Amino acid sequence: MTTTTTSETGGPAGSLARSLGLTDEDLVAMYRRLALARAIDERMWVLNRAGRVPFVISGQGHEGAQVGIVSNLRPGFDWLVPFYRSVAGVLTFGMSAREIMLAQYAKAPDPSSGGRQMPGHYGSAAHNILSTSSPVATQLLHAVGIGLAARIRRTGQVVVTALGEGASNQGDFHEGLNFAGLHHLPVVTVIENNGWAISVPAAKQAPIVDFAERAAGYGMPGVVVDGADVIGCWRVGHEAVERARRGEGPTLIEAKVTRLTAHSSDDQQTKYRTAEELERERLRDPLPCFREQLLEASVLTPEGVAAIATEIAAEVNDATEWAEQQPDPTVASATWYVYAEDRP
Amino acid sequence: MATRTFIEAIREGLREEMRRDASTIVLGEDVGVKGGVFLATDGLFAEFGEERVIDTPLTESLIVGASIGAAVNGLRPIAEIQFADFILPAFNQIVSEAARMRYRSNNAFGCPITIRAPFGGGVHGALYHSQSMEAFFTHVPGLKVVVPSTPYDAKGLLRSAIRDEDPVLFFEHKKMYRSVRGDVPDGEYTVPLGQAAVTRAGSQVTVIAYGLMAHYALAAADRVDEDGISVEVIDIRTLRPLDRRTILDSVRKTGKCLVVYEDNKFGGYGAEIAAIVAEEAFDYLDGPVMRAAGPDVPGVPYNHVLEDWFMLDPERIAEAIRTLAAY
Numbered sequence: 001m002t003t004t005t006t007s008e009t010g011g012p013a014g015s016l017a018r019s020l021g022l023t024d025e026d027l028v029a030m031y032r033r034l035a036l037a038r039a040i041d042e043r044m045w046v047l048n049r050a051g052r053v054p055f056v057i058s059g060q061g062h063e064g065a066q067v068g069i070v071s072n073l074r075p076g077f078d079w080l081v082p083f084y085r086s087v088a089g090v091l092t093f094g095m096s097a098r099e100i101m102l103a104q105y106a107k108a109p110d111p112s113s114g115g116r117q118m119p120g121h122y123g124s125a126a127h128n129i130l131s132t133s134s135p136v137a138t139q140l141l142h143a144v145g146i147g148l149a150a151r152i153r154r155t156g157q158v159v160v161t162a163l164g165e166g167a168s169n170q171g172d173f174h175e176g177l178n179f180a181g182l183h184h185l186p187v188v189t190v191i192e193n194n195g196w197a198i199s200v201p202a203a204k205q206a207p208i209v210d211f212a213e214r215a216a217g218y219g220m221p222g223v224v225v226d227g228a229d230v231i232g233c234w235r236v237g238h239e240a241v242e243r244a245r246r247g248e249g250p251t252l253i254e255a256k257v258t259r260l261t262a263h264s265s266d267d268q269q270t271k272y273r274t275a276e277e278l279e280r281e282r283l284r285d286p287l288p289c290f291r292e293q294l295l296e297a298s299v300l301t302p303e304g305v306a307a308i309a310t311e312i313a314a315e316v317n318d319a320t321e322w323a324e325q326q327p328d329p330t331v332a333s334a335t336w337y338v339y340a341e342d343r344p
Numbered sequence: 345m346a347t348r349t350f351i352e353a354i355r356e357g358l359r360e361e362m363r364r365d366a367s368t369i370v371l372g373e374d375v376g377v378k379g380g381v382f383l384a385t386d387g388l389f390a391e392f393g394e395e396r397v398i399d400t401p402l403t404e405s406l407i408v409g410a411s412i413g414a415a416v417n418g419l420r421p422i423a424e425i426q427f428a429d430f431i432l433p434a435f436n437q438i439v440s441e442a443a444r445m446r447y448r449s450n451n452a453f454g455c456p457i458t459i460r461a462p463f464g465g466g467v468h469g470a471l472y473h474s475q476s477m478e479a480f481f482t483h484v485p486g487l488k489v490v491v492p493s494t495p496y497d498a499k500g501l502l503r504s505a506i507r508d509e510d511p512v513l514f515f516e517h518k519k520m521y522r523s524v525r526g527d528v529p530d531g532e533y534t535v536p537l538g539q540a541a542v543t544r545a546g547s548q549v550t551v552i553a554y555g556l557m558a559h560y561a562l563a564a565a566d567r568v569d570e571d572g573i574s575v576e577v578i579d580i581r582t583l584r585p586l587d588r589r590t591i592l593d594s595v596r597k598t599g600k601c602l603v604v605y606e607d608n609k610f611g612g613y614g615a616e617i618a619a620i621v622a623e624e625a626f627d628y629l630d631g632p633v634m635r636a637a638g639p640d641v642p643g644v645p646y647n648h649v650l651e652d653w654f655m656l657d658p659e660r661i662a663e664a665i666r667t668l669a670a671y
């Protein structure tokens with residue numbers, strides 16, 4: 001069964017949040033993460049245009065869904081199996097601005113890969129964020145395996161994994177959801193549907209509008225949520241994570257998000273997206289939507305917003321400058337860790 | 345010491361490792377109640393239960409991909425691909441994911457999984473139940489590839505594979521499952537990965553083989569012995585990492601090298617051995633490095649006349665040895 005969720009029926013943000021068990025501090029913390037993710041993301045593009053980093057793939061427009069849903073996990077205990085747009089997701093789950101910038105500069109201390117992978121391929125053993133590869137949808141099966149191990153080892157862990165709607169056409173997505181549904185595994189799969197797979201619109205990707213409908217074939221609930229509605233995303237994520245935690249099985253969430261940038265720094269999106277569309281999509285940006293909601297509910301004040309912006313600017317500057325100064329990996333290290341035996 | 349068939353040794357190895365290490369699980373198609381289509385996992389379901397012996401849906405990519413995830417979260421999965429021919433749906437998971445997990449994460453994550461798969465021809469299996477798949481995987485840094493040929497090695501190498509911290513592909517020649525017997529010690533022993541075995545000492549020609557061909561090479565050596573040709577046979581056992589020393593020491597002694605493999609000749613695993621010998625033992629060679637291998641058709645045909653035409657046998661290997669010896 002596919003359900004559609006919005007938080008609008010619940011009234012103003014503050015009272016809704018309280019009715020869900022969220023405090024004002026929780027909401028401000030979520031806003032801060034969203035704003036930090038956006039600021040880091042924007043910095044990546046600036047660095048790319050300035051010729052400092054060769055590649056950017058980022059998550060602008062996806063942050064609301066990521067922060068809302070991932071905030072329900074227990075950092076360092078549960079698992080996050082991300083994809084290349086999960087900037088806000090990995091920040092929410094414990095990575096720091098410095099760690100993300102290390103990956104952006106591909107420096108030796110980069111926890112994601114030691115500078116071996118392109119930026120955007122997040123991973124951190126310390127935070128239970130599984131290493132990301134480039135072929136889309138492969139991570140679904142890893143999330144399912146992590147959930148299987150959690151079940152067998154009786155750890156009580158929950159796994160959240162994410163991918164794009166285009167990637168949800170891959171076989172691994174279907175093999176993974178089938179197994180997760182069959183064994184009631186504690187796996188929450190999030191399709192971050194931004195309507196595009198590079199230049200191919202969702203309408204040319206699949207014969208359905210709501211990708212969450214796919215859940216029906218795999219014996220799990222499918223939920224559609226507006227990705228600009230952070231509290232709605234939190235609520236849907238909360239229900240899915242708690243359901244998984246109780247041993248009742250997986251959930252498929254489809255967050256309708258927007259892609260505010262080109263696919264990556266190597267893409268020229270004006271070739272296939274009109275100026276009107278890009279303008280219209282700005283209205284679905286989760287950051288101002290959430291900010292307005294919190295201001296309206298007096299959870300945040302304009303001064304509070306400004307103070308957060310100042311803090312974040314300092315954090316991003318620090319992360320950028322610090323990461324840029326870190327050493328590159330040595331050539332000698334290029335042969336390390338092909339196998340466990342290959343240690344320095 | 346007890347005598348065991350090849351498959352009994354594998355089954356015992358699985359059972360004993362599952363008893364020793366509670367983090368091991370077995371997963372694959374029909375591995376549970378049925379005990380596998382070849383009965384390699386027979387009895388495991390009864391002893392360890394459905395949580396540790398998992399009948400998966402017909403989804404090879406899931407079998408490997410979920411093994412990777414389970415390994416990352418503290419288990420030691422032993423996956424079975426019902427026939428090596430059907431490993432291709434999992435190719436991406438093996439090559440893009442399992443093989444690269446450690447390297448791409450700069451050692452933050454490892455991937456201790458074992459993937460067992462029956463392979464090989466001569467069993468009336470035709471195109472899709474006869475293939476040799478090793479060359480697709482030996483090409484890939486990050487993978488280990490094992491092809492045992494005796495019950496002793498099968499059990500000892502399987503233990504090492506399961507205990508290894510990296511992904512291991514463990515190819516079992518299905519023609520040997522019940523036709524090959526041998527002594528297996530009672531106690532716990534392992535055979536380390538990465539060590540070849542000299543299975544027959546000789547002085548004039550080195551024959552290098554693995555799997556079923558390791559047996560045929562020995563039989564061929566017996567035949568040419570009658571012609572007065574002294575053959576040294578090496579069973580590589582682990583294809584990656586490769587024991588170069590044992591191979592090069594032997595070729596430097598005999599001066600002649602024949603590589604035998606069942607797979608199609610062009611681009612097969614034996615081509616790499618030939619290249620290594622040519623590069624590193626050229627000064628010692630007294631003839632061209634030669635290969636006896638399968639013909640370059642897209643699969644082993646079913647009809648027995650055609651299948652016999654495809655498969656190498658001891659006599660054809662003996663012929664190749666005679667040709668090389670006379671060079």
Ligand SMILES: Cc1ncc(C[n+]2csc(CCOP(=O)(O)OP(=O)(O)O)c2C)c(N)n1
Nearest residue numbers: 134135136163164165166167194196197198
């Ligand atoms: C298996 C595979 N095929 C192709 C690509 C190249 N590629 C990278 S992202 C992408 C589009 C993905 O679209 P979607 O899943 O909707 O996610 P989005 O990028 O829109 O967030 C493509 C084609 C790839 N990475 N992996």
